[in-house]
Amino acid sequence: MKIIVCIKQIGHxxxxxxxxxxxxxxxxxxxxxxxxxxxxxxxxMGLRLKExxxxxxxxxxxxxxxxxxxxxxxxxxxGADRLVQIETDQGLDPWxxxxxxxxxxxxxxxxxxxxxxxxxxxxxxxxxxxVAHRLGLPFVSAVVSATMNPGTGTVEAERRAGRGVRxxxxxxxxxxxxxDMGLEVRLPKFEDKQRALSAPVEKRVYPEEGDPAxxxxxxxxxxxxxxxxxxxxxxxxxxxxxxxxxxMGSRVExxxxxxxxxxxxxxxxxxxxxxxxxxxxxxxE
Amino acid sequence: MLTSFDVLLIxxxxxxxGIGLARRSSLWLVGQEEMRTGSLSALAAYLLGSGKILKRPxxxxxxxxxxxxxxxxxxxxxxxxxxxxxxxxxxNLLSLFLDLLGLAMLCALVFMLVRRWTKSEEAGPKRxxxxxxxLLGIVVTGFLAEGTRLSILGAGFSWQSPVGSVFSSxxxxxxxxxxxxxxxxxxxxxxxxxxxxxTFLRHLVAGSLNVYYKSRNPHGxxxxxxxxxxxxxxxxxxxxxxxxxxxxxxxxxxxxxxENCPAAISGKPLSPRKVVxxxxxxMQAMNGTVTKPGLPLLNQRISDDExxxxxxxxxxxxxxxxxxxxxxxxxxxxxxxxxxEGALPAEAKATIRSLLLYKDVYGKGIAHRTDWxxxxxVPLLSEEVEVLLWVGCSGAFHPRYQETARAMVxxxxxxxVRFGILGKEELCCGDPARRLGEESLFLEIAQENIxxxxxxxxxxxxxxxxxxxxxxxxxxxxxxxxxxxxxxxxYIADMIRLxxxxxxxxxxxxxxxxxxCYLGRGNGIYKPLWFIANAFPGVTFFELxxxxxxxxxWGGGGxxxxxxxxxxxxxxxxxxxxxVKSGAEVLGTACPYCLTMLEDGIKNLETGKPAKVMDLxxxxxxSIR
Numbered sequence: 001m002k003i004i005v006c007i008k009q010i011g012h013x014x015x016x017x018x019x020x021x022x023x024x025x026x027x028x029x030x031x032x033x034x035x036x037x038x039x040x041x042x043x044x045m046g047l048r049l050k051e052x053x054x055x056x057x058x059x060x061x062x063x064x065x066x067x068x069x070x071x072x073x074x075x076x077x078x079g080a081d082r083l084v085q086i087e088t089d090q091g092l093d094p095w096x097x098x099x100x101x102x103x104x105x106x107x108x109x110x111x112x113x114x115x116x117x118x119x120x121x122x123x124x125x126x127x128x129x130x131v132a133h134r135l136g137l138p139f140v141s142a143v144v145s146a147t148m149n150p151g152t153g154t155v156e157a158e159r160r161a162g163r164g165v166r167x168x169x170x171x172x173x174x175x176x177x178x179x180d181m182g183l184e185v186r187l188p189k190f191e192d193k194q195r196a197l198s199a200p201v202e203k204r205v206y207p208e209e210g211d212p213a214x215x216x217x218x219x220x221x222x223x224x225x226x227x228x229x230x231x232x233x234x235x236x237x238x239x240x241x242x243x244x245x246x247x248m249g250s251r252v253e254x255x256x257x258x259x260x261x262x263x264x265x266x267x268x269x270x271x272x273x274x275x276x277x278x279x280x281x282x283x284x285e
Numbered sequence: 286m287l288t289s290f291d292v293l294l295i296x297x298x299x300x301x302x303g304i305g306l307a308r309r310s311s312l313w314l315v316g317q318e319e320m321r322t323g324s325l326s327a328l329a330a331y332l333l334g335s336g337k338i339l340k341r342p343x344x345x346x347x348x349x350x351x352x353x354x355x356x357x358x359x360x361x362x363x364x365x366x367x368x369x370x371x372x373x374x375x376x377n378l379l380s381l382f383l384d385l386l387g388l389a390m391l392c393a394l395v396f397m398l399v400r401r402w403t404k405s406e407e408a409g410p411k412r413x414x415x416x417x418x419x420l421l422g423i424v425v426t427g428f429l430a431e432g433t434r435l436s437i438l439g440a441g442f443s444w445q446s447p448v449g450s451v452f453s454s455x456x457x458x459x460x461x462x463x464x465x466x467x468x469x470x471x472x473x474x475x476x477x478x479x480x481x482x483x484t485f486l487r488h489l490v491a492g493s494l495n496v497y498y499k500s501r502n503p504h505g506x507x508x509x510x511x512x513x514x515x516x517x518x519x520x521x522x523x524x525x526x527x528x529x530x531x532x533x534x535x536x537x538x539x540x541x542x543x544e545n546c547p548a549a550i551s552g553k554p555l556s557p558r559k560v561v562x563x564x565x566x567x568m569q570a571m572n573g574t575v576t577k578p579g580l581p582l583l584n585q586r587i588s589d590d591e592x593x594x595x596x597x598x599x600x601x602x603x604x605x606x607x608x609x610x611x612x613x614x615x616x617x618x619x620x621x622x623x624x625x626e627g628a629l630p631a632e633a634k635a636t637i638r639s640l641l642l643y644k645d646v647y648g649k650g651i652a653h654r655t656d657w658x659x660x661x662x663v664p665l666l667s668e669e670v671e672v673l674l675w676v677g678c679s680g681a682f683h684p685r686y687q688e689t690a691r692a693m694v695x696x697x698x699x700x701x702v703r704f705g706i707l708g709k710e711e712l713c714c715g716d717p718a719r720r721l722g723e724e725s726l727f728l729e730i731a732q733e734n735i736x737x738x739x740x741x742x743x744x745x746x747x748x749x750x751x752x753x754x755x756x757x758x759x760x761x762x763x764x765x766x767x768x769x770x771x772x773x774x775x776y777i778a779d780m781i782r783l784x785x786x787x788x789x790x791x792x793x794x795x796x797x798x799x800x801x802c803y804l805g806r807g808n809g810i811y812k813p814l815w816f817i818a819n820a821f822p823g824v825t826f827f828e829l830x831x832x833x834x835x836x837x838x839w840g841g842g843g844x845x846x847x848x849x850x851x852x853x854x855x856x857x858x859x860x861x862x863x864x865v866k867s868g869a870e871v872l873g874t875a876c877p878y879c880l881t882m883l884e885d886g887i888k889n890l891e892t893g894k895p896a897k898v899m900d901l902x903x904x905x906x907x908s909i910r
Contacts, residue, residue, distance in 0.1 A: 014650050029650070029651040029652040030652045032650070187637065188627060190512070190516070261906075262792070262907070262908075264791075265790040
């Protein structure tokens with residue numbers, strides 16, 4: 001039984017701490033390179049199916065330049081047998097992506113293709129379905145658990161149908177399943193991790209022809225500043241800058257001084273503040 | 286005096302002793318190699334000072350009397366073979382001393398036997414009664430022989446041997462009886478010598494060896510692990526080092542570890558004594574053969590629940606009278622379970638994942654690491670400074686502990702200290718990964734940290750969290766990063782002592798202290814905390830019942846901060862009850878985990894006026910304006 005798991009490497013933006021509008025308020029630390037969480041769960045499902053059958057091969061298939069190598073190697077350490085990379089360096093739309101993936105899958109050959117339900121960065125959720133379309137295979141989306149029946153050549157998949165409903169679907173093999181979050185992803189063993197460090201990456205290059213892109217991304221932008229990160233603007237700035245700060249959504253915190261501690265210390269603090277800023281005279285002390 | 290037959294018997298007894306000890310030592314010599322240097326002076330000091338055994342006064346003094354009751358007469362008998370000439374008064378005094386020592390030993394032995402008779406198997410195991418009975422036989426026959434001798438002499442009461450005189454008053458003046466008693470005494474001694482390796486008394490040898498080879502590192506320093514072997518950590522009993530197995534051999538199951546273990550007290554399945562005992566049993570079952578196939582796995586006897594109940598608070602290590610370290614065995618087994626089999630509790634996987642991706646335990650990410658310091662004028666470390674403030678994950682991310690980090694900045698500024706933080710360059714110190722058994726991740730993070738710290742110029746590193754402190758101070762040097770590290774409590778105590786800061790505002794409250802494990806037991810830092818607590822004007826300072834070495838862990842260490850507490854009672858509630866009962870109004874501590882667990886515990890009890898839990902750093906900051 002051969003299983004292919006399509007795995008996407010993403011640059012996950014988890015923060016927006018920059019100050020420069022031209023860089024979309026991003027700093028290099030705001031981004032981490034990782035493997036798409038859904039795809040990791042898909043790998044876990046593939047590994048469990050392989051273990052339940054007692055035999056088989058799990059191949060990781062990734063598209064584009066390798067940006068999260070340590071994470072890919074960690075996935076190999078979890079138990080995948082080989083890693084195949086399709087080399088391409090252009091930005092692709094889902095339809096073009098499915099072209100390359102389907103072509104590699106055809107070459108490698110597999111009776112089950114697993115992929116994540118959607119990626120954390122773009123969340124189009126289309127690639128799996130397009131791959132199934134191109135290969136002419138049945139497609140089940142949002143699968144949370146699956147059992148294989150090699151005797152009859154079918155797979156039984158439980159999928160999330162929304163609103164807490166689960167659907168149990170029987171499907172003939174070969175098939176494409178897109179996997180939703182749910183399974184607990186395993187921790188790689190140390191020896192497997194070490195072995196994965198030196199595992200080869202099989203590279204495949206395909207000519208650039210094929211179908212042209214059918215959709216085009218015109219712009220990527222946040223529609224409005226993230227409301228949760230907006231703090232009171234600095235009152236010492238003028239109105240224009242304060243509005244600018246609000247629009248930018250940058251983190252500006254009012255520089256205040258909170259007096260805590262005993263009553264004595266609070267009183268002393270307030271008095272010295274008033275004196276420092278000229279609100280109160282020197283007094284008669 | 287001695288016939289040649291006697292000499293033969295003595296030789297036979299010593300031969301049996303030698304063979305027995307050699308066979309016992311083959312049990313623990315199968316362990317892995319480990320470099321250890323012994324210290325005779327430490328052993329001598331330990332034996333003369335009776336070590337930690339007197340921490341339990343009653344049983345401890347009984348043990349001391351029996352120990353010296355065996356050692357001193359044996360020495361005197363040995364010396365008397367050379368017939369030294371002593372002045373009469375001295376020999377009389379010696380006789381009186383030995384007589385009284387014999388009486389004390391007799392009482393001690395009776396006390397021990399009564400304990401074994403009346404207490405449960407756990408408190409006084411029945412198998413240990415055999416050597417005690419033998420010793421009792423030796424003492425009683427000795428007194429009977431002495432009594433008959435005095436009775437034959439007919440001297441009446443003599444002050445040199447009061448006990449012997451009492452015996453003589455009821456004994457007949459029969460030379461035959463005296464001879465019989467002397468022979469019985471002699472045979473009992475021979476039996477004791479020959480049976481020593483086969484009874485519980487072998488702790489005389491194993492315990493002394495263990496003290497001789499005891500670790501001289503701080504308790505907080507974890508054994509480093511070789512990642513070169515087939516699998517990391519301890520899977521089978523022979524994966525332990527010889528010293529770790531000697532530990533198991535030296536254990537007499539006295540139970541002091543269990544009495545002080547927060548996991549055992551709160552009703553969790555872990556008992557350090559049982560862990561060491563299981564290792565000892567497996568060691569005996571293995572019988573010194575390494576190559577035997579199908580060796581049982583350690584986790585057949587020691588369950589995961591036991592391993593993950595440990596908070597690595599080091600109470601067991603601190604309280605063991607013969608320096609057995611159950612903690613490093615528990616950690617080695619954890620390491621195998623995690624790195625060898627990937628069997629980490631599910632809830633901790635998220636923590637490991639956060640550490641891997643975001644390099645902090647809270648999963649907030651490097652980008653948010655300086656949020657706590659935003660607009661508060663905290664200098665980033667650029668040029669050479671006095672102090673590198675190591676904020677730690679808790680100081681940087683935990684909303685409650687961020688206040689402490691800001692308080693520390695306030696104190697440093699008030700004291701005019703030139704300091705800086707690493708800011709976004711700082712990663713987690715790696716302690717949670719290491720304590721959760723993920724040694725490879727720890728190494729990765731620690732080496733990166735060391736590389737970054739080395740690029741900077743500073744005089745010392747100041748840490749807020751005792752766990753960071755312990756890792757930076759004790760565990761980084763073996764990875765090539767030796768830095769001078771101080772904990773905030775030490776540093777602030779010094780600042781107060783040198784009058785760099787003055788505690789201006791009083792703290793009119795009843796205050797108690799909680800000693801964090803990784804400062805106190807781990808690194809022996811108790812005094813600075815006391816000093817700071819007593820330095821506040823107007824404070825009424827008092828001690829909690831569980832203090833200092835007995836400080837009770839709240840259940841946050843050893844990665845337990847990121848695990849569910851499903852078994853037994855909750856440790857922090859147990860401790861919170863103690864605090865509430867004591868009537869403390871303010872409870873000072875110096876550890877982010879303690880602070881979190883304490884606050885939760887005390888709030889959970891829902892008492893009318895809950896004690897206020899504060900880090901000492903915060904209290905000092907509020908007292909200096």
